[in-house]
Amino acid sequence: MEQSSESYIYQRLKNAIIKGYIKQGTKLVETTLAKQMQVSRTPIRGAIRRLTYDGFAVYEANKGTCVIKPTLQEIKETFFVRQQLEKTAARLATETISPEQIQELQHYCHEEIQTFENRDIEEFHRINDAIHLLIAQVSGNTVLRRYIEELLNRTKIYLILYDPFQTTPLNPSIKEHQKVIEALQAKDPDAAEKAMELHMLSSYESMEIPVLPEDYISL
Amino acid sequence: MEQSSESYIYQRLKNAIIKGYIKQGTKLVETTLAKQMQVSRTPIRGAIRRLTYDGFAVYEANKGTCVIKPTLQEIKETFFVRQQLEKTAARLATETISPEQIQELQHYCHEEIQTFENRDIEEFHRINDAIHLLIAQVSGNTVLRRYIEELLNRTKIYLILYDPFQTTPLNPSIKEHQKVIEALQAKDPDAAEKAMELHMLSSYESMEIPVLPEDYISL
DNA sequence: CAAGCTAGAAATGTATACAATTTTGCCAGA
DNA sequence: TCTGGCAAAATTGTATACATTTCTAGCTTG
Numbered sequence: 001m002e003q004s005s006e007s008y009i010y011q012r013l014k015n016a017i018i019k020g021y022i023k024q025g026t027k028l029v030e031t032t033l034a035k036q037m038q039v040s041r042t043p044i045r046g047a048i049r050r051l052t053y054d055g056f057a058v059y060e061a062n063k064g065t066c067v068i069k070p071t072l073q074e075i076k077e078t079f080f081v082r083q084q085l086e087k088t089a090a091r092l093a094t095e096t097i098s099p100e101q102i103q104e105l106q107h108y109c110h111e112e113i114q115t116f117e118n119r120d121i122e123e124f125h126r127i128n129d130a131i132h133l134l135i136a137q138v139s140g141n142t143v144l145r146r147y148i149e150e151l152l153n154r155t156k157i158y159l160i161l162y163d164p165f166q167t168t169p170l171n172p173s174i175k176e177h178q179k180v181i182e183a184l185q186a187k188d189p190d191a192a193e194k195a196m197e198l199h200m201l202s203s204y205e206s207m208e209i210p211v212l213p214e215d216y217i218s219l
Numbered sequence: 220m221e222q223s224s225e226s227y228i229y230q231r232l233k234n235a236i237i238k239g240y241i242k243q244g245t246k247l248v249e250t251t252l253a254k255q256m257q258v259s260r261t262p263i264r265g266a267i268r269r270l271t272y273d274g275f276a277v278y279e280a281n282k283g284t285c286v287i288k289p290t291l292q293e294i295k296e297t298f299f300v301r302q303q304l305e306k307t308a309a310r311l312a313t314e315t316i317s318p319e320q321i322q323e324l325q326h327y328c329h330e331e332i333q334t335f336e337n338r339d340i341e342e343f344h345r346i347n348d349a350i351h352l353l354i355a356q357v358s359g360n361t362v363l364r365r366y367i368e369e370l371l372n373r374t375k376i377y378l379i380l381y382d383p384f385q386t387t388p389l390n391p392s393i394k395e396h397q398k399v400i401e402a403l404q405a406k407d408p409d410a411a412e413k414a415m416e417l418h419m420l421s422s423y424e425s426m427e428i429p430v431l432p433e434d435y436i437s438l
Numbered sequence: 439c440a441a442g443c444t445a446g447a448a449a450t451g452t453a454t455a456c457a458a459t460t461t462t463g464c465c466a467g468a
Numbered sequence: 469t470c471t472g473g474c475a476a477a478a479t480t481g482t483a484t485a486c487a488t489t490t491c492t493a494g495c496t497t498g
Contacts, residue, residue, distance in 0.1 A: 004280055004451070031479065040453040049265065053272035061223055062459055062480060077362040081304070088303050143296040147366070223481070250449065259483040281450060281489055
């Protein structure tokens, strides 16, 4: 499948933002990026606009587009919305989840433990995402799934600002996932919702404004 | 304030879709629209892409963009997500709402009753939107507010498919709004959440596939 | 007559040119 | 030195031209 130039550029830019290669607040200048990526302004422009619609950048007419620089307040608000939707997804999932899907979730949990022992943070996050996305999918509400996916993506960029060295203790996360999965297996909506609520809460309640040099760039 | 051509085109197209002037499933051809609107393809293209990101159209690479043609399932799913978020907003609003804001809501309710007597459906919907948006704003969570605003916009297009003649009894809606406002005034989170849940539920639970000629256009 | 192929048309994707707006930096004057 | 303004540079907004892909209509062939 031949992918369009714009999609490719979009992916590259998004990745660079999420990974922190592009500093928050940076202005995304069309002409500059066009030269760097050896394409015309047209696909660059499209990619930048898409980043805007996805919430990774802010646009001002006749001024240009900058990578977002969220406040701690905004970050917590976003996590809160994500929490609400994931709570709902977990509740719905108790009614529709199949034994195979439960097995898949448990498999992820095992992988998570192994990855934790290996200290492979990147892989750990990949598995974490997979768990949350699977539950969102199992919920059976595709609109809900799309919103959760969007918010999950959006919260990734926040983790860089909040915890650039990724030192957050991941151990509790594993146990929390297991709690959610147990509730799903027991088909207990209230327990599933509560478990997910607590899990999401622990991922943002302790956030504080990090002390970093102004021009800090995470690897 | 001078608005860009693209923004203007976006607004026009969105309005045409929401009002039903453009039939659901219609392909949005760049060249055709460019001729109609007397501009080049560039701003048309941007406007169409934006409609895509807002969920009013679907895009396929190298194929083009079509106005969405949601199934009843999708419509109900979207209303459900909106319901979840508005429930949350109502709950949060009980903690932050001011006497002035309560008064503003009550004012809307009075307007709503008058408008109902005048059978001005368009105005009625405008007031209804204002009530929901104000509660979302009062919640104090701007991310939540933006999502609710997006979903409110998106559900507008659904009402055309569901009820093109806008014959839905609006009377219960007024009473439901009053219930929500009473709960906000009493600063009772559970009551506010419940009242909003019931109000949202009544707006979509009874939806059925409408019987319409294939080429039906609302006004 | 149906299925498949092919050339032309049509539509989207990208590059480039030009217009309008904003930003920047320098200079004059108080 | 500070401020205001003006002109050049930089950047975004739009138009147009060209490239590539997809759609369509008509023809061929079994």
